Structure formats: C-alpha cells, structure tokens
Amino acid sequence: MASLKNVGRSLARCTLQSVARGPHIQSVRCRAAAPAVNVRPVDDEPAAPMVKTAIPGPRSKELLRDLESIQNSEAVQFFVDYDRSHGNYITDADDNVLLDLYTQIASIPIGYNHPNLMAVMQKPENLGHFINRPALGVFPPKDWAEKLRKTLLAVAPPGMSEVQTMACGACSVEHAQKALFIAYKARQRGGAPPTKEELSSCVMNQPPGSPDLSILSFKGAFHGRTMGALAVTHSKAIHKLDFPTPLWPAASFPELRYPLEDFVQENRAEEERCLAEVRDLIEIYQKKGRPVVGIAVEPIQCEGGDNHATPYFFQGLQDITRENSIGLLIDEVQTGCASTGKFWAHEHWNLREPPDTVSFAKKMLTGGFYYREQYRPKEGFRIFNTWVGDPAKVTLLEEVVKVIKSQNLVTNMANIGEYLQQGLKDAQTKFPGVVKNARGLGSLCSIDFNNSATRDKAILALREKGIHVGSCGDVAIRLRPTLIFQKKHADVFFDCFDSVLSSFK
Incomplete structure (x- = not known):
C-alpha cells in the first residue's frame, strides 16, 4: 500500500x-x-x-x-x-x-504479548535458545529433533513427515525450489553422481552443471522478494523493477465470478481454460529446451488481490504434475497456521496425495518447508545457510501450537x-x-x-x-x-x- x-x-x-x-x-x-x-x-x-x-x-x-x-x-x-x-x-x-x-x-x-509466550521467554531452560543462535545445519542444539517433532511435525500437512527450517517466507520458497531442481536432476541421472563437467561448469553458471530449467507460476502470484522467489512473483512492478530474473512460464490464475453459486458453469470453464494454459506452457517450454520441473502456487493469491480458485483447479494442477513427473510447490506462507479453518489451506482441496513441498512462515513464526521423502537431498550443504532458521522461534512456536490445540x-x-x-x-x-x-x-x-x-x-x-x-x-x-x-x-x-x-x- x-x-x-x-x-x-x-x-x-x-x-x-x-x-x-x-x-x-x-x-x-x-x-x-x-x-x-x-x-x-x-x-x-x-x-x-x-x-x-x-x-x-x-x-x-x-x-x-x-x-x-x-x-x-x-x-x-x-x-x-x-x-x-x-x-x-x-x-x-x-x-x-x-x-x-x-x-x-x-x-x-x-x-x-500473549501471556503464554511471555512465560516462555522467562523460563530459565529456554534462555539458551534466545541468547545463542546456532548454525543449525552444522551445530544444532541437542534437543533439536525433539523440538521439531513437538512443533513443526506435530502440525505437518497430512502425509508429510520431513521438514527443513528457514528464516523467512522468501528463503523458504527459494530453497523449496532448489529441492525441486535437485530432485529433477537426480531423476535424470538415474542415481549416478554428477559428472566432472557438471561440477566444474556450474561454478561459472554454465551448462551442463547450471541447467536451463524453469518453474511455472501464475500471473498475480507473490512468493517473495529474493531473486529466486521473484522469478515466480508477478503481482506488482515495485517488487521486480530493475532486477534480472529468468524467463520462466507464468500461466493465468482463474478469475472467478461472484457469488460463486451463481456462476458455477462459468467458473468451471475459467478454471479449465487456465489448466489448459498450464499444460500448453509446459509443452512449449519443453520444446524450448527449458523444461518445467515444478509448479509453484498459492492457495489464495493474497498480495495479488486475494484471488481464489476451487479445489477442482488445484486437483487439476496436481494431476498435471503427475502426468509430467514434476513437482508441486504449495506456498502456504500467508495461508498456513489455521487461518482458513484448517491448519493448512490445501487441506480444503481433498488432494489425492500430499503435495511435494509446502513452504511456510508468518504465523508459524519460523520459515521453512515440508517435503516428501524423494525431495530430500542426498548431500549436505545443498539446502543450507548459516542459520537455516532460529531455535528461539521454534521454542515460541511450541507454545503457540499448545494454545491452538488447547x-x-x-x-x-x-x-x-x-x-x-x-x-x-x-x-x-x-x-x-x-x-x-x-x-x-x-x-x-x-x-x-x-x-x-x-x-x-x-x-x-x-x-x-x-x-x-x-x-x-x-x-x-x-x-x-x-x-x-x-x-x-x-x-x-x-x-x-x-x-x-x-x-x-
């Protein structure tokens, strides 16, 4: 504003x-x-x-x-x-x-200033989490796995049991995209390690180590302000002006007519049109030599205008990812943590299987993303930064989860x-x-x-x-x-x- x-x-x-x-x-x-x-x-x-x-x-x-x-x-x-x-x-x-x-x-x-959270801040056993900010990827606290089970895994999206913490929403989306790229290339290699040429060329941003791959997103989307997140953001010029971003496909997001009950047929036709556009863009970018490795989508395009779609549309998107053996990244940074009347907005869709990655932040206090087992990288330091989150925020989230449930x-x-x-x-x-x-x-x-x-x-x-x-x-x-x-x-x-x-x- x-x-x-x-x-x-x-x-x-x-x-x-x-x-x-x-x-x-x-x-x-x-x-x-x-x-x-x-x-x-x-x-x-x-x-x-x-x-x-x-x-x-x-x-x-x-x-x-x-x-x-x-x-x-x-x-x-x-x-x-x-x-x-x-x-x-x-x-x-x-x-x-x-x-x-x-x-x-x-x-x-x-x-x-919720009293439960104020009390958490004052407990002597929590002081270490607030005073020290460890590099979680290499030196996590001794109770880190237990804390993740009590917090993030206690409210994980149905069918998802692995999670990676991050600091904010944008870096959560960035690293979830990286997980999609890593898994796509791993499938292409069929279990073989990267070649020497890949290892040397990637350092200079050259193929084959730096492949020309893409992630499909939607017009009106907002996924964050860091460079990778901006590549899938298409809501306002102020977010993107002057920044170089990759030329990745952006499909139309449905423009529903309201009240929904008066325009059922029209809205179904609109969602069908958008799904057809997604399929066409995947085919076009495959022919361009810039294959789509995943689809990034918000349950509701919040920054873009609170644009909604029906479960039918999102079920169709998942079908498309399965048809093309690519990933589905659901960005729940703004919609997660109970606001929609379910803990995760995508629970309203009755998907046939869990998403591949689900990013979160905001009300969850910490950033991060859930992922299916096949999206876990095999090597360390691939999904990584100095902190990869903050145990102090997870300590607060533990109490938030208790309050939500009680x-x-x-x-x-x-x-x-x-x-x-x-x-x-x-x-x-x-x-x-x-x-x-x-x-x-x-x-x-x-x-x-x-x-x-x-x-x-x-x-x-x-x-x-x-x-x-x-x-x-x-x-x-x-x-x-x-x-x-x-x-x-x-x-x-x-x-x-x-x-x-x-x-x-």
Whole structure:
C-alpha cells in the first residue's frame, strides 16, 4: 500500500454499541453467530479502539524523520509501542489503540504479548535458545529433533513427515525450489553422481552443471522478494523493477465470478481454460529446451488481490504434475497456521496425495518447508545457510501450537471466518455501489471496492475510527485477524465498516 504518512486525519469515532448497527447487517450476522470455543482473553486487551490523534501522529512523524536520516522509510505507516499492544489491539507511538485485522501482514498467531509466550521467554531452560543462535545445519542444539517433532511435525500437512527450517517466507520458497531442481536432476541421472563437467561448469553458471530449467507460476502470484522467489512473483512492478530474473512460464490464475453459486458453469470453464494454459506452457517450454520441473502456487493469491480458485483447479494442477513427473510447490506462507479453518489451506482441496513441498512462515513464526521423502537431498550443504532458521522461534512456536490445540483455535477460525464472510456479504448487499465480491476461506477474508481510490480512502477512514486493515491487489481490502479473534471483535469492525461505507453512498 502507498505510504500514508502525509495523509491528514479527522478524529471521527464510530459508536461501539450493537444498537448502532444497521438493522439488516445486525439481524443476518446474529443468525450466523459462531458456536463458542475455548478462546481465553489476553491480559490487558483493550475493550475498544481509542483514537487520540491523527495517524500517523506527532510522535510517529518525529520518529519517521529520525529513521529517514538512516534509511528509506517510504513504506512506514506508523510507529508502534509493542509493549502496550495486547491481544487483538495494536497501540501506536501516539497512544492510539487500533483493533488490528492486519496483524503484521498476517504474521501474529495468538495476539500481541500473549501471556503464554511471555512465560516462555522467562523460563530459565529456554534462555539458551534466545541468547545463542546456532548454525543449525552444522551445530544444532541437542534437543533439536525433539523440538521439531513437538512443533513443526506435530502440525505437518497430512502425509508429510520431513521438514527443513528457514528464516523467512522468501528463503523458504527459494530453497523449496532448489529441492525441486535437485530432485529433477537426480531423476535424470538415474542415481549416478554428477559428472566432472557438471561440477566444474556450474561454478561459472554454465551448462551442463547450471541447467536451463524453469518453474511455472501464475500471473498475480507473490512468493517473495529474493531473486529466486521473484522469478515466480508477478503481482506488482515495485517488487521486480530493475532486477534480472529468468524467463520462466507464468500461466493465468482463474478469475472467478461472484457469488460463486451463481456462476458455477462459468467458473468451471475459467478454471479449465487456465489448466489448459498450464499444460500448453509446459509443452512449449519443453520444446524450448527449458523444461518445467515444478509448479509453484498459492492457495489464495493474497498480495495479488486475494484471488481464489476451487479445489477442482488445484486437483487439476496436481494431476498435471503427475502426468509430467514434476513437482508441486504449495506456498502456504500467508495461508498456513489455521487461518482458513484448517491448519493448512490445501487441506480444503481433498488432494489425492500430499503435495511435494509446502513452504511456510508468518504465523508459524519460523520459515521453512515440508517435503516428501524423494525431495530430500542426498548431500549436505545443498539446502543450507548459516542459520537455516532460529531455535528461539521454534521454542515460541511450541507454545503457540499448545494454545491452538488447547483452545481449539482451528475451529475458532472456521466459525469466525463464517461470521466475517457473512458480514462482508451483508455489506455488499447494503452498499452495492461501493463494495462487491466478498470472499474468504475461514478468517482469511476480503472484499473489493469499485476502484482503488475509494478503497484507499476506506482504509484511512477505518484507521481514523481505530480499525487497522490491509490492502491487496488493485481494489481489495484484506482481513488477517489473529487466531484468538472473536465475534465481539468482528462486531467492532463491522460497526465501523458500516459507518465508513455509509459515508461513500
């Protein structure tokens, strides 16, 4: 989203009482109320938003000037007082308290300053993980395998039992791609070792050691900002301008029409068209001498505009990978960790077999990727960097997993997601000339505005009322709440959203 630091603010506040809701919105949402789950409140979480100044306020602007003397800070929206942020609420440097439905770009799992995580930080037995950051690939802690079993393998995608940690989402995608390339060449060699020519030529970026291979991705995709991840990213020019990237195939991602139930045949035809394009591109690149070794796809194109496809499309993609003996990389960096009402979004697809690799980060606190056994490299140092992750983050994730399971937060996301989606659908019914295409999977929800200017005004207006949401694509706002988000928080959002949309009528 464009920088917001120079935009003026009013101090209008929306009422937080349920009686202030529009009658249509209120009645439908109440009928869709979610069953109760065991979500325990976070200590010190505010009862409601509170806006005291424009956002960014005087203190944020002062801090911005200071930061600008050190680095480019055009992306900064406001500065945060993380010590005073709690649960679902974020507090900025000017003491404004906002209900946060964007959560550090979808990366806060169980809220700010969760007491369980604060307790983990204070346990003497965990200090070594926080003080020391070992080079995990060569000098892992003695309890490393046990920690991986308690955390990442305890929530592994069905049918997957191997995992590699990494630091962030982009490097997770990068190294998952490397696993696809390694496995493809290993199959080609039929078990034989690399030749001397391959070993010498690869050092100088020359074939045959550096083969001309490719990974197919999708228009509108976002897989990260490092160079390999950029090769499969096609969402915004700002991500890719001036960087050399390989000429790899990019297929059309389905553009579904909403409401889905009214366009079943049209959407099936659109997905068939895109699957046919994938098949054609694989054949074209094979003839070019640049074979496709795998397909990289997001369950939902989040940065690209929250673009969805049906299980039929993803099942078709897996069929194509099997027909061509290539890999399927599912990028769950933003969609993983329970937000969609299942722990992994691809669980909604009923795939005939597990994916080949699944990348993760954000709410998982650590980066990394799961992989099937045939994608494990035979040599050390092939999937490697100094740290390959951080045991401190895995220690925190261990507690997050406990909270998710003990409070049934996957079910909470399914229930709250239904409530949020219904509220967005109600909004588009009430304001048809302003918003449209309400959609979501669990709590990972979005809605389109009729143009980008109105969308941007709505984001600013919501912030004035103490609601923090994110943008994506050209015209959408996206909701990315924590896993402990509840109906009462949704009602606060919808009160303010109704007020903002009413001002655009």
